[in-house]
Amino acid sequence: MAIEEETFYNIIGEEINRTNILNQMIGFYSLLLEVGQTKVTDFNEGSEIRNLLESVAVLGYYVMEDQNELSKIAFPDTAEGEWLDKHGANPFIKIERDTGSEATGYVVFSIPNVSTEDIVIPEETIVVSTESGLEYATDSEVIITAGELEATASATCLTEGEDGNCSENTITLIDDDYLSISELSVNNTEAFTGGTNYEEDDEYRERLLNFVRQPDFGSLPYYQELGDNIDGVHDVLLVDTGQTNEIGRPYTKEILVNGDTKPVTNELLLSVLEVFSDTNNKVIDHTFLVGAPEYVELSLTVNLNVINELVESEVRSVLQAVFDGGAPVDSMEFDGLHIGETLFKNNLVSALELFDDVESVTIIDDDTLEELTDISVESNEVLQLVGLTINQTIVS
Known part of the structure; x- marks a missing residue:
């Protein structure tokens, strides 16, 4: 009993079936026969080699069908159902399907x-x-x-x-x-509202594609926001680079990544590269290098006059947050230093004065052994706090 023929059209519109696959394999043998690399000539129905190739064609068909489904899943243009939902859940799109609601x-x-x-x-x-x-x-x-x-x-x-x-x-x-x-x-003296239908694939897909087609897609601000929204990234800076990619074209930009923790990890750099390599997130011919900024290390000695002794771990976490960002203590939240951003002495002093028991603050730069002043850095540099000594003196 012959196996019923199956067929599908792949993502680029080619018809795929077992007969086509079989004919391609027979054609390959015919080429080998011409150059004397095979003696197989009998591909008639019922021949041993024909039966073998038909068996291989069955397996090849299902492999190609599965591969076609994976190809469709990879792009919002062809994805369906839950796979289309995953494109909408992309943290750089964040558009959920309207699953319907009651009036x-x-x-x-x-x-x-x-x-x-x-x-x-x-x-x-x-x-x-x-x-x-x-x-x-x-x-x-x-x-x-x-x-x-x-x-x-x-x-x-x-x-x-x-x-x-x-x-x-x-x-x-x-x-x-x-x-x-x-x-x-x-x-009901007023109209009932708010009822929405379940959003079918075609309508939802169009919303996602319209977002990707928005005017700033592929622009510098777009890529800046794309990088800033990656988990673990504090900020990114896109700079020009003279280097070329594997086909000899200059990279569109180099992305310097400043992480929430410093120095930035290789794992985070790879995550950023993956996002900026995703064809759904970028203009198709844009290419990017990803690297770390130059870190300028800083060690400080902080002398505090306090009414009551502070918990040193809390003081450390607050000062670290001035550099890296975060909310280490209730009611205290800091943005952290961006690439190329100046450290202002008053920002450190103000952070310490948020503690009620602090009377006065003196901060010493351990490299110069002089009182800290504002510290500027180059546009590709970011300050990193690597050493911290805290001295507390209780005053009446």
Whole structure:
């Protein structure tokens, strides 16, 4: 019994089936025959070599089919379902599929005449739109108190989607199976809104592609933000480089990476290179080098006059955060130094003065043994705190 022929079209539109694969292999043998590298000539139906090649063609077909699926997954233009969602979840896109939502709004329950007793309208009371026939459930219990004529309840459509959005004065029925109170009526004095349909692949894909096609895609600010948003990166600087890539073209830019911790690790540099090599994140012919900035090491001695002794580990973490960024202590958060940024002495002093018990601060540069002054660096350099001595003197 012959195996039923299967076929698919690959990502570039070529038809792939076992017959095509078989004919390619037979063609290869024919070329070998011409140059005397094989004596196989019988490829007729039923021949041993024909049977062997047909078996190989079956395996080759499924391998190529799997490879085609992987190729489609790799690009938002051809990805589907959960794989398309993964493109939207890319931290540099961050556009989620609209999975649909229910319409919400408010309904007013009312009675024609005041009652001497409270009228309780339970949570999940069902009301119905005469416009669409859709049902809505109240979100909480409400009470028409004795002496009052009405009470307002929020409600949510039980059917997800745009159909749940309805005009004002159209929710006017109460489901008697859920609530039966004599002369009680309901109405929505305002429209119900917020219902959205599940976003199908074609619509979602177009939103993702429109984001990638935005005017600043591939621009310097775009690449700057792309690098800054990578986990573990404090900031990046894109600079010109005279080096050329593997095909002899100059690199578009070199990306200097300043990590949240210093010096930057090779693992983080590789992560950045991977992001900037992803064809979804860059203009197709842009190429990048990735490297570390020049680190300018600094050692400090900090002399504190304090009313009560501070926890030294907290002082250290605050000073380190001035350089690297972070929130080491409650209510204290620091941006950290960027590549090429000047360290201002007052920034260190101000950080230490956030501790209530600090009376005065003196900071010594260990390299010069003189009181610290503002320190400027070159545009490709970043300051790194490598040594810290803390002295505390308690004063009355």
